[in-house]
Amino acid sequence: MRRDHDGRRGRPSRVSDAPQRLGLSESFGRGARPVPARGGCCGTGAVAGDRVGEPASKRGILADGLGRAAPRIAGKDRRVKVVHAIAFAGRRSYGLGAVAGNIVAEQRRAGIDASVWCLDTDTEGADALRDYGLEPAAMRRFKATGPRSLGFSLDMERAARAADAAVIDVFHEHGIWTGVSHVVSSWSRRHRHPTVIAPHGAMAPWALRRSAWKKRLARWGYENANFSGAACFHATSALEYRDFREYGLRCPVACIPNGVKDEWLASTGDGARFRAKYGIEPGRRILLFMGRLTPVKNLVRLVEAWAATGTTARDWVLVLAGAPEFGYEVQLDERIRQLGLGDAVRAVGGIHGQDKRDGFAAAECFVLPSLSEGFGMVLLEAIATGIPAIATTGASWEILPKEDCGWWVAPDADGLAGALAAVFASPPERLAGMGRKARALAERDFAWRNVCRQTGSLYEWLRHGGTVPPFVKLD
Structure with a gap:
């Protein structure tokens, strides 16, 4: 029997109904290599005493350099504020932008203060708003710094580090190996709030082998810090969950599939x-x-x-x-x-x-x-x-x-x-x-409303602790 982080008994970790039908319940927790007993989400950079599975507001990765616990990020009397960060949300992102845009649309309908930060041009952004049924306030676009293929924006970095970004409760990143990861990691270190990383297939063995030298540079430059600072990873399938554990990630994994719009x-x-x-x-x-x-x-x-x-x-x-x-x-x-x-x-x-x-x-x-x-x-x-x-x-x-x-x-x-x-x-x-x-x-x-309900529960757990959501895997 697992215990939650306030010492109360929590439910045993299991996956939700929808992932079970995708085969997640049969695969989670089996077939992965033993994970190295090292600190942090990927074995680097964690503070001593970091406890896997704790809400981000209590985990060592969000403590200061002396190991003091970070403050709670928000009271329960206001709705959660979430930024979904992605290099491109428009059509050039193929399915990745659609996932982020549709989650934001459903979360906003459910009362979550959700928005997208991206590097799309005005034309690309307008197409994305129309495709996902979002109002302009739901998307914040930034000018790319350097080649757009790098997915980095100095303006986005500055916005993430600004004082008013402290009111954001969670950054939910979609896709990795771009400069957006550096922004997400900087925001987490600056404001000591939790981040959720959804690689969307980018950690599959085939994907890791492609342009491997570029990914090695990215790991050294920013991605290791991003992984180590993450409060939770987001897997959309059983295969992706196993990819995370094979890679060596030790942090909690939320097993939530994608959805389809009504x-x-x-x-x-x-x-x-x-x-x-x-x-x-x-x-x-x-x-x-x-x-x-x-x-x-x-x-x-x-x-x-x-x-x-x-x-x-x-x-x-x-x-x-x-x-x-x-x-x-x-x-x-x-x-x-x-x-x-x-x-x-x-x-x-x-x-x-x-x-x-x-x-x-x-x-x-x-x-x-x-x-x-x-x-x-x-x-x-x-x-x-x-x-x-x-x-x-x-x-x-x-x-x-x-x-x-x-x-x-x-x-x-x-x-x-x-x-x-x-x-x-x-x-x-x-x-x-x-x-x-x-x-x-x-x-x-596979309705987006179910995805919205699960992500909402995940954010509340990251904010306030309590019983581990049933779709979050700690092993």
Whole structure:
């Protein structure tokens, strides 16, 4: 039996209902390497006597250099004030900005004083406000210092260190390896308030290997201090939780999945309009991929699996909707040409807004063949529109076959080919039935209002202590 930080008995740490259905309850606490017995969240920079699992207002990382406890950050008589910090909240952030923007929108509706700090331009910011249904007061934009790709703003740093920033109760960071981490860490050290870090897949082994030398510099420059000072990390899936422990993080982890907007659930799309816009014949059945065209998405392996299915795919077309990165489209185009799939694969570029909704309406199935995913937000959006999905074991979506609303396979040619063959052999009415189950799953387990309730409980625990929230893991 665990005890809370005031000496009272607390509930044993467990995960919430929604993460359990994602497989979190089966995976949390198992399969991680032993964590080094070192101070701090990642084993560096903590004050002696730091106690993992305590609220941030009592933990050593928020004490001064002499080990004196930091003061409580706010009384319980006012609503919590939270800043969600992210390099870019607009469309250039892909799914990351949507997560931050939608959390802010739902939290504001629930009475939390939440806002976004970002480096978007005025045009990008206006698009983001419209996309997430936010009023201008909910977003504070800062001018980037140096190359925008670094994600650093001296103006944001100054704002975080200013005296009036002390009224902010929690900084919730989305994404890592950018200059925003330096800002978040500076704010925490200056005002001795708690921070929550949500890497959103950026600590997966595949992600850590990419541009590893840059990440080593970032760790040395600011990220180690940011990790050490964090009161809590935020995992959106079982795989991400294990990534944290494999990395060596020792701090509490809040296990909270992403959500889907009520407005998205209520929206409709026009599949015929999508077909007409992108020249897809009415008789062709559509398998849709949506996301960045980048190596981690494993699209070369997907088209190889498609070719392996032979003539069973003749009535289908694979639509790739997304912007290319790292020159990956050259390799992908060459492989499509070698396999003779020029007529079977259509790349339509990045799509947003109503185009995106129309794409889901036109598709009979969605595929996310990634080698690694922190959560897979676009897959949630897909099933919420009522279509089944193929996911790989690179993402924590084992719930799909359990609920008979999709496939969960290895990210290799055999696994993907098997799932594709099953899709191609399924009549439209079978896929439509699976799609109805997929939508029911999204409505039941992944509403933003549930995410809002859990994050609100997390912030209150970080502010005032008490019983550990059931979705927070201390081991």
